Amino acid sequence: MRLLLVEDDEDLLQLLKKDLENAGFDVANASDGIDAEFLGFEAIYDCAILDLGLPLRSGLEVLKHWREEGNALPVLILTARDAWYEKVEGFKAGADDYLAKPFHIEELLMRIQALLHRVNQQPAGILHVAGFSLDEERQLVTTLEGVEIKLTGVEFKLLRYLLLHPEKIISKSILTEHIYDADSDKDSNVIEVYIRHLRRKLGASVIETRRGQGYIFKGKSA
Amino acid sequence: MNSIQIKLSIGLFVSLVLVFAYLWQTTNNSIRSLSEEYMVEHLKHDAEGILNALKIDGSGEPSLNLEQIEPVYLRPFSGQYYQIKAKNTLIRSRSLWDQELSMPDLTVGEQQLLTMTGPKKQPLLIVVSGFYKQGITYTIAVAEDISPTLASQHAFQSSYSYTVGGLLVFLLVCQVLILRISFNPLKQIQRQITKLRQGEQQQIDVQQAPDEVLELVSEINHLLRVIENRLERSRNALGDLAHALKIPLTVIQQLTHNTALKDQPEMCKALQKQTTNMQRIMQRVLKQARFSGDGVVISKFNAQEEISELIDILEVMHQEKGISIQFTLTGQDMIAIDREDMLELLGNLLDNACKWAKSQVTIFINNSQQLRIVIEDDGPGIPDENIAILTRRGTRGDEMSEGHGLGLSIVQYMIEQYKGQLKLNHSSQLGGLLVEVIL
Numbered sequence: 001m002r003l004l005l006v007e008d009d010e011d012l013l014q015l016l017k018k019d020l021e022n023a024g025f026d027v028a029n030a031s032d033g034i035d036a037e038f039l040g041f042e043a044i045y046d047c048a049i050l051d052l053g054l055p056l057r058s059g060l061e062v063l064k065h066w067r068e069e070g071n072a073l074p075v076l077i078l079t080a081r082d083a084w085y086e087k088v089e090g091f092k093a094g095a096d097d098y099l100a101k102p103f104h105i106e107e108l109l110m111r112i113q114a115l116l117h118r119v120n121q122q123p124a125g126i127l128h129v130a131g132f133s134l135d136e137e138r139q140l141v142t143t144l145e146g147v148e149i150k151l152t153g154v155e156f157k158l159l160r161y162l163l164l165h166p167e168k169i170i171s172k173s174i175l176t177e178h179i180y181d182a183d184s185d186k187d188s189n190v191i192e193v194y195i196r197h198l199r200r201k202l203g204a205s206v207i208e209t210r211r212g213q214g215y216i217f218k219g220k221s222a
Numbered sequence: 223m224n225s226i227q228i229k230l231s232i233g234l235f236v237s238l239v240l241v242f243a244y245l246w247q248t249t250n251n252s253i254r255s256l257s258e259e260y261m262v263e264h265l266k267h268d269a270e271g272i273l274n275a276l277k278i279d280g281s282g283e284p285s286l287n288l289e290q291i292e293p294v295y296l297r298p299f300s301g302q303y304y305q306i307k308a309k310n311t312l313i314r315s316r317s318l319w320d321q322e323l324s325m326p327d328l329t330v331g332e333q334q335l336l337t338m339t340g341p342k343k344q345p346l347l348i349v350v351s352g353f354y355k356q357g358i359t360y361t362i363a364v365a366e367d368i369s370p371t372l373a374s375q376h377a378f379q380s381s382y383s384y385t386v387g388g389l390l391v392f393l394l395v396c397q398v399l400i401l402r403i404s405f406n407p408l409k410q411i412q413r414q415i416t417k418l419r420q421g422e423q424q425q426i427d428v429q430q431a432p433d434e435v436l437e438l439v440s441e442i443n444h445l446l447r448v449i450e451n452r453l454e455r456s457r458n459a460l461g462d463l464a465h466a467l468k469i470p471l472t473v474i475q476q477l478t479h480n481t482a483l484k485d486q487p488e489m490c491k492a493l494q495k496q497t498t499n500m501q502r503i504m505q506r507v508l509k510q511a512r513f514s515g516d517g518v519v520i521s522k523f524n525a526q527e528e529i530s531e532l533i534d535i536l537e538v539m540h541q542e543k544g545i546s547i548q549f550t551l552t553g554q555d556m557i558a559i560d561r562e563d564m565l566e567l568l569g570n571l572l573d574n575a576c577k578w579a580k581s582q583v584t585i586f587i588n589n590s591q592q593l594r595i596v597i598e599d600d601g602p603g604i605p606d607e608n609i610a611i612l613t614r615r616g617t618r619g620d621e622m623s624e625g626h627g628l629g630l631s632i633v634q635y636m637i638e639q640y641k642g643q644l645k646l647n648h649s650s651q652l653g654g655l656l657v658e659v660i661l
Contacts, residue, residue, distance in 0.1 A: 009469045009473070011473045012469055012472055012473050012476070015473060015476040015477070016476070019476070019479070080467075080468035080469060082505070083509070083562065083565075083566060084532075084562075084565040084566045084568070084569030084570070085561065085562040085565040085566070087535065087569065088528075088531060088532060088535060088565060088569075091531075091534075091535045091538070092531070096538070097538070097539065098539070101468040101469065101471075101472045102468050102471045102472040102475050102497070102501050103472065104475070105476060105479060114541075114542055118541060123542075125542070
């Protein structure tokens with residue numbers, strides 16, 4: 001999952017970025033409104049965390065421009081402005097959620113998780129898909145039989161993306177875009193390698209390969 | 223009563239009535255005395271004519287030459303009478319027939335004016351004079367029936383009264399109209415002030431103000447602008463301050479999670495506690511400063527529209543729980559309370575209800591004479607003893623532990639500002655908490 005983090009305070013940006021990366025997100029950041037707006041139009045982000053008080057262009061304006069152009073990027077507003085009329089304004093501009101500063105990181109992670117579930121039509125809480133339950137906090141997956149399977153960082157990211165889009169064909173390039181790993185070369189077969197790891201841990205039939213198209217998460221037919 | 227219009231009306235009414243009453247009285251009096259004077263002159267003249275017709279007859283007694291007397295004195299009960307007293311003789315006009323006038327004896331040159339009832343109940347005006355002629359003193363009374371004069375006097379009086387009365391009414395109506403028209407601009411300003419208070423207007427229209435109050439109106443407008451600007455500025459300034467302070471606070475808060483501090487749990491805890499305290503104090507002060515309070519409403523609150531939007535937002539925010547919010551509005555749509563204040567109040571109350579509710583929240587608003595808001599949820603509610611603590615007057619937000627999670631302090635503060643009432647109760651419909659606000 002790729003997040004766009006827009007925050008003009010450098011200290012807070014670095015702290016948040018670290019926390020978000022620890023939670024298994026790839027984070028791109030912008031610290032002014034114009035950059036943020038530009039980045040938001042690249043269709044590779046799963047969610048944006050948007051500050052309102054930005055230099056050059058206010059967050060609200062950025063959000064309005066995105067929506068005017070039909071950009072449906074899920075947006076969580078993270079701002080010091082916590083009056084209800086400001087929340088109303090934020091939602092009217094097209095925000096999907098609103099969190100006031102100061103906040104606890106756990107709250108922010110929970111909200112992002114809930115938002116991602118919501119936009120992918122998945123119920124809140126633990127992700128239950130086709131015989132697997134993904135604990136996003138502890139980054140491990142549980143089978144129907146109650147067996148806990150530990151996942152590495154990339155495996156977790158990959159599985160989360162697949163579980164959020166079950167029964168859909170997902171191309172390798174999309175997976176590469178959304179599960180960006182700074183250490184790997186994009187052209188290499190890194191996705192194939194991790195798919196293989198997942199199959200080994202969860203069962204071979206869990207992920208189907210459609211040649212030339214991509215992968216489908218089938219899960220266990222109960 | 224301190225109305226200029228009423229004072230002017232009463233003053234003008236009383237003075238007009240007094241002037242007209244005086245006019246009426248003096249005119250009537252002069253008409254009466256004029257006609258009386260004329261009659262008296264006429265009677266005196268007749269008395270002289272009668273004296274002229276008097277002579278001493280053969281027996282040395284006074285007698286009257288009737289040929290010299292006007293015929294009207296000869297026709298019975300004609301209304302013109304005379305009666306002459308001389309020594310032992312009493313001569314009465316033929317018109318008196320068998321009646322006699324009671325009259326005093328006067329010395330020569332004396333004259334008296336009498337009124338009495340004569341024959342056939344005729345009201346008579348009598349001039350009695352004392353004369354001396356040919357060695358004899360006479361007292362001659364000449365009388366005239368004044369009923370025709372009185373009748374014409376009455377006729378004049380009544381037509382005159384009608385005219386005067388009519389004029390008075392006309393002038394009073396004119397005066398009322400003049401006052402109405404002149405006070406109309408003030409009434410307009412009064413209406414505008416009412417609208418101002420209800421937030422339908424931001425300024426008083428100077429065009430409508432008469433010169434006398436122009437300065438006052440301009441001053442009010444000026445003050446309104448000053449208040450609006452100041453409110454706007456303080457809201458903005460505080461918002462900026464919040465923004466500026468919250469970020470360092472957030473950073474400090476996040477730093478406590480830093481792995482470098484893992485082996486200093488005491489310090490971490492203290493830091494966390496203090497930053498949380500700071501956050502709470504800041505939030506309270508900021509929110510309190512944000513309320514415009516009971517006064518001039520800068521922008522009104524459209525209940526139907528705004529609350530529906532707020533509900534949509536809250537349902538999204540609490541989507542994981544699948545909360546549904548039922549909204550009922552009775553009375554008027556527009557609420558004359560500042561929009562931002564109202565959103566803050568309802569947002570806090572509804573958000574609380576959603577936090578505690580299992581799946582259902584209802585909001586009922588009745589906006590007529592007073593504004594009544596009832597919010598219920600199907601959550602666990604709160605025990606009676608806490609209800610008492612939470613609604614006690616003067617309980618400050620920071621005294622209430624965060625553990626209550628009710629966030630009622632801001633709501634309470636706002637209700638205090640608006641001199642309203644806050645009541646907490648058990649919801650009989652949904653089983654949770656019922657919050658009632660009356661403003």
